[in-house]
Amino acid sequence: MAVQATAELARATKPQWRDLREWLQLVEAIGELKTVRGATSEADIGAITEMCEHADQSPCLLFDDIPGFQRGFRVMSNGMGTRRRQAITLGLDPAEASHERLLEFWRGLLRGFTPIPAVTVGQGPIQENILRGEDVDLGRLPAPIWHPLDGGRFIGTASVNIVRDPDTGVVNAGTYRNQIFDRNSVGIRVAPPHHGGIIKEKYLKRGEPCPVVVVVGCDPLLFMASCVEGIPFGLSEFDWAGGVRGRPIEMIQGEVTGLPIPAYAEIALEGFVVPDEFHKEGPYGEWMGYYQDGYQRDQVVRVHRIYHRDNPVILGCPQGKPPHEDNRFLAYLRSGMIWDQLEKAGVPGVVGVWSPPEGGNRLMTVVAIKQQYPGHAKQAALIASQCAGSVEMCRLVVVVDDYVDVTNLQDVMWAILARSDPARDVEIITRTKGSRIDIGMGPDERELKMMSRMIIDATTPYEWLNHPLAGEPICTPERTRATLEKWGWILS
Ligand SMILES: Cc1cc2nc3c(=O)[nH]c(=O)nc-3n(C[C@H](O)[C@H](O)[C@H](O)COP(=O)(O)O)c2cc1C
Ligand SMILES: [Mn+2]
Secondary structure (H helix, E strand, O other): OOOOOOHHHHHOOOOOOOOHHHHHHHHHHOOOEEEEEOOOOOOHHHHHHHHHHOOOOOOEEEEEOOOOOOOOOEEEEOOOOOHHHHHHHHOOOHHHOOHHHHHHHHHHHHHOOOOOOOEEOOOOHHHHEEEEHHHOOHHHOOOOOOOOOOOOOEEEOOOEEEEEOOOOOOEEEEOOEEEEEEOOEEEOEOOOOOHHHHHHHHHHHOOOOEEEEEEEEOOHHHHHHHHOOOOOOOOOHHHHHHHHHOOOOEEEEOOOOOOEEEOOOOEEEEEEEEEEEEEEEOOEEOOOOOEEOOEEEEEEEEEEEEEEOOOOEEEOOOOOOOOOHHHHHHHHHHHHHHHHHHHHOOOOOEEEEEOOHHHOOOOEEEEEEOOOOOOHHHHHHHHHHHOOOOOOOOOEEEEEEOOOOOOOHHHHHHHHHHHOOHHHHEEEEEEEEOOOOOOOOOOOOHHHOEEEEEEEEEOOOHHHOOOOOOOOOOOOHHHHHHHHHHHHHHHO
């Protein structure tokens, strides 16, 4: 699959929305919004979201009239489950939201990327309602129980947790799940190596409370910036999002912490992680498709203010069996990032990169190369397995020849099965970065937070490239494309 990346193409686009509400209008205009009334936050919203996340081309869901909650207090889920809705987020024409176009967008944008610093504005719609003191009651918000065995209501699943590095002043934003503990406290389950985890610990080690803002409803681009891996430590996700949007993100200042809060967000909780307060957290249905136990003693955010717009929307992106919504949109962003990182590490001849949604964003990366020298495929495999975009739990890297469509798992399996010889082409790398919640590791091994990784070289061995027995592929992208153009109507 050929992708021509030009920074101009990416820059030519500008999102046509300013906030989640305008984004929803654009989604409605292409017929991809379903409003669902009467679904319960205890069971139905989670079940319907799961059903839609597992169906290709399913609509964006907006839940209203949620039993037990004020009419107009809404929950949205499955936001960027289709390419067309991703295109709206990025300012591309939804009618042209092909695989190639989305990859082309990220490739072009990241190649010449310039962040645009966020700006502080005096006021924003997020201040339409500010709840203080006794009025702080998280029970007013229809946070769902997303999976039947979850330990409670998770208000933050597509959340943007904002903290400021006390040493540098840089603002960081990350998506970490937030369970409601009681009327004025939530969890913040951040893995220690994540930037937000490092910054939080800096405060707590000094015995100081860590100021935090948890945004639980905002536009999809801020959520995307907050949850993608590969934005370097020290670069604010808001400045990164401004660079993608082509305009600065507007922020107001929180009353209690002074932290910036997106002015057009829907709901934000402001408070502190307190050094010596703990609460049981979880279980929660996690991204690999299994419940994880949670934590007996986890940290607590004491909420001092709730800011919300009139008729606010909680943005939901629950985890679950892949592929789920974030897998569908991060496939493009993550693939673009890994491709960029391969190029910047000096790997030539890369013609395709794909992080398949089936791998839950992380578990698999496929790279296609036009081989240029002996050892080229192994170089691509090793770097693709370890660069910033894939360091988190990429269990399997497959390198294929340039004519294999990396975005088509049938094609990738064909390459593996037809071209690779296990003794020659499979390699295991041990003791690489893992996770405490890796379902593939045994109970005792998980605490080590390490895993092994497999690379499969499914390219034609370099030394045989010009051999008459090397094999000429019958299906080439050129022939397939030409046939589809002329005769594709037969399939429709
Ligand atoms: C939908 C979704 C939910 C996530 N939930 C968590 C979470 O609960 N805890 C966590 O540490 N990381 C979670 N992540 C991963 C982080 O958001 C991601 O690693 C991010 O880059 C962290 O940003 P930071 O390094 O700036 O802190 C989640 C990612 C996604 C896409
Ligand atoms: Mn960060």
